Amino acid sequence: MEVLKDEEIPITKIKWLLTSSSSKWLEQAVSNPIELLIDHANCERKAAGAAVQMMFRYLCEPGLAEVLSPLAREELEHFERVIGILRSRGCYLEPLPAPPYAALLAKNVRKEEPVRMLDTFLVSGLIEARSHERMALLALHSTDKELRNLYMDLLRSEARHSCVYWNLAKERFEKDMILKRLKELSRIEADILSNLHPQPRMHS
Amino acid sequence: MEVLKDEEIPITKIKWLLTSSSSKWLEQAVSNPIELLIDHANCERKAAGAAVQMMFRYLCEPGLAEVLSPLAREELEHFERVIGILRSRGCYLEPLPAPPYAALLAKNVRKEEPVRMLDTFLVSGLIEARSHERMALLALHSTDKELRNLYMDLLRSEARHSCVYWNLAKERFEKDMILKRLKELSRIEADILSNLHPQPRMHS
Numbered sequence: 001m002e003v004l005k006d007e008e009i010p011i012t013k014i015k016w017l018l019t020s021s022s023s024k025w026l027e028q029a030v031s032n033p034i035e036l037l038i039d040h041a042n043c044e045r046k047a048a049g050a051a052v053q054m055m056f057r058y059l060c061e062p063g064l065a066e067v068l069s070p071l072a073r074e075e076l077e078h079f080e081r082v083i084g085i086l087r088s089r090g091c092y093l094e095p096l097p098a099p100p101y102a103a104l105l106a107k108n109v110r111k112e113e114p115v116r117m118l119d120t121f122l123v124s125g126l127i128e129a130r131s132h133e134r135m136a137l138l139a140l141h142s143t144d145k146e147l148r149n150l151y152m153d154l155l156r157s158e159a160r161h162s163c164v165y166w167n168l169a170k171e172r173f174e175k176d177m178i179l180k181r182l183k184e185l186s187r188i189e190a191d192i193l194s195n196l197h198p199q200p201r202m203h204s
Numbered sequence: 205m206e207v208l209k210d211e212e213i214p215i216t217k218i219k220w221l222l223t224s225s226s227s228k229w230l231e232q233a234v235s236n237p238i239e240l241l242i243d244h245a246n247c248e249r250k251a252a253g254a255a256v257q258m259m260f261r262y263l264c265e266p267g268l269a270e271v272l273s274p275l276a277r278e279e280l281e282h283f284e285r286v287i288g289i290l291r292s293r294g295c296y297l298e299p300l301p302a303p304p305y306a307a308l309l310a311k312n313v314r315k316e317e318p319v320r321m322l323d324t325f326l327v328s329g330l331i332e333a334r335s336h337e338r339m340a341l342l343a344l345h346s347t348d349k350e351l352r353n354l355y356m357d358l359l360r361s362e363a364r365h366s367c368v369y370w371n372l373a374k375e376r377f378e379k380d381m382i383l384k385r386l387k388e389l390s391r392i393e394a395d396i397l398s399n400l401h402p403q404p405r406m407h408s
Contacts (some may be wrong), residue, residue, distance in 0.1 A: 005381065016304075025309065042263075043271075045256070045259060045260070045269075048256060048276075049256050049260065052249070052252060052253050052256055052280075053253075056249070056250060056253065059298075060296065060297055060298060060299065060300050062291075062296055065249075065284075065287060065297065066287065067281070069249075069280045069283055069284050070280075070284065072252075072276075072280055073277045073280050073281065075254075076273045076276055076277050077277065079269070079273055080269075080270065080273050080274065083269060083270065084281075087266075092266055093263050093264055093269065094263075094264060095263050095264065096345075199395050
């Protein structure tokens with residue numbers, strides 16, 4: 001793949017994110033399509049698991065399970081689609097070492113309610129927003145048509161999922177409070193990604 | 205509801221199960237439709253969670269995630285349908301105390317592999333088989349048409365889910381070994397249910 005400079009990357013401006021992904025990440029991702037697919041499948045499975053876990057934690061919160069359950073189903077559909085592509089290429093899931101991204105974000109979820117709930121929504125929304133931004137880049141720059149189509153199809157859902165978490169927050173918290181915390185968390189998110197993780201990952 | 209004697213219950217003979225549900229369970233269940241629906245919703249959510257957890261544990265096992273992911277999606281669809289009915293009746297999810305059924309079965313899952321995997325499949329299959337049997341009874345005996353239709357629709361999936369777990373076991377273990385262990389576990393399952401739990405539950 002031809003190496004792009006950062007300013008040459010056509011930015012999908014995502015309103016949650018403070019920074020755009022670097023050309024180095026894109027180059028790393030496009031050069032390692034199979035490892036990225038395996039990591040991507042793991043991410044979809046984990047996103048489904050996280051949504052189901054949130055439904056367990058906030059069992060009695062009306063309006064939460066109604067949107068998180070369909071979201072979890074959609075993540076599982078994506079998971080199935082990605083492992084289908086992996087299998088068609090003679091590969092399968094592997095327990096790849098995870099980059100520190102999600103664990104570092106989770107560390108910033110405050111422990112006490114109700115702000116724990118707010119932070120959980122915002123961190124999940126940020127992860128979905130980053131997936132959206134990166135899938136948009138891969139949909140444009142992957143050298144493989146099947147993968148360009150995959151990412152093009154999936155990025156729409158990722159965008160929708162950010163909105164789901166935004167709406168869950170908006171229905172329960174003051175807008176000023178949400179925006180203040182989102183600003184802090186999106187700064188943390190951008191800082192985590194400022195040093196490229198050595199292994200190709202969806203969130204390296 | 206008219207009290208039936210045990211021998212009057214039209215038995216849906218499920219091959220996994222050693223015993224049929226008692227008329228006392230059916231009477232308890234039919235007399236408490238809302239509490240049963242809340243418990244049922246919790247069961248569907250937990251079944252989805254258990255399938256996703258199994259996918260995490262056996263990440264690299266080919267052919268496992270491909271069937272457990274659609275199964276988890278279907279459990280979530282059922283969950284959504286049940287909470288839809290609850291909401292339409294002015295009710296919602298509640299953290300009902302769980303009966304000892306699932307925890308006692310889980311205690312009988314051996315700790316070491318590969319028999320841990322076999323036991324996990326068989327315990328999950330037994331729970332699905334019991335759900336199938338009980339939904340068949342509720343589809344016949346519920347005094348509420350909407351609920352009869354609900355249980356009639358869902359019991360087919362429960363039957364399919366038992367088969368999913370049976371096939372997962374059959375593809376990986378000797379038939380004699382499976383049948384021997386299934387006999388032990390189905391005895392345990394029947395014993396757990398031999399004393400009716402005081403609260404109305406899908407698995408009381």
